[in-house]
Amino acid sequence: LPQRMARSRRNPFADPVREITVRIATGKLIRLLTNDLDAPAEEIADLYKERWQIELFFKWIKQNLKIRHFLGASENAVRIQVFVALIAYLLLRAAQATQKTVRQPLAFARLVRLNIMHRRSIDALKNSPPQPKQDDRQMSLSLYPV
CATH class of the missing domain: 1.20.890 (cAMP-dependent Protein Kinase, Chain A)
Structure with a gap:
């Protein structure tokens, strides 16, 4: 923890950790911290890569499927x-x-x-719906004076 936070808080994770540096396809270096001290670095990097694909999938779901x-x-x-x-x-x-x-x-x-809820063709969606024909035999109610 940073010094300003270390004095007022106890460290929630006191177990030893291991840092792995991975170079991704863009050439950027990513630092991974893990508490798995025995697994090879390649295996941990592959697990992170798979997890990142899952994160990207959920990001796509949030953006496109509109699941609130x-x-x-x-x-x-x-x-x-x-x-x-x-x-x-x-x-x-x-x-x-x-x-x-x-x-x-x-x-x-x-x-x-x-x-x-309207029965219209897809091509007609952009146009305003046609006004229903008025029958002369029917009375019409006008809410606004003409």
Whole structure:
């Protein structure tokens, strides 16, 4: 701990640790601290690399699937929620690929969300919905004076 914190706190991890330096593909050096004193450095570096891929996957899930919080705490509940969000994402991307008017995925998702209960073709989402025809035999109610 830094000196300013060391005086007022006790060290929560008093066991010995080992530092491993890894050079990644970009040439940057990363320092890893581990309490595994027996495993080879290559094995620890490989474990970190796999863990980093998992972190990148969860970052992608947060950015693209819009899962704010998990509804259940069990592993099965989390899996189901991730799979449902992934299926919805893939269906949305497939629907976007069928049209050419809206290029941005976020804008297309907003249009679909706004028109989800309307029976309209995907190409017609950007246009305003047609006004229903008025029947002359029906009375109309106007809330604003004409």
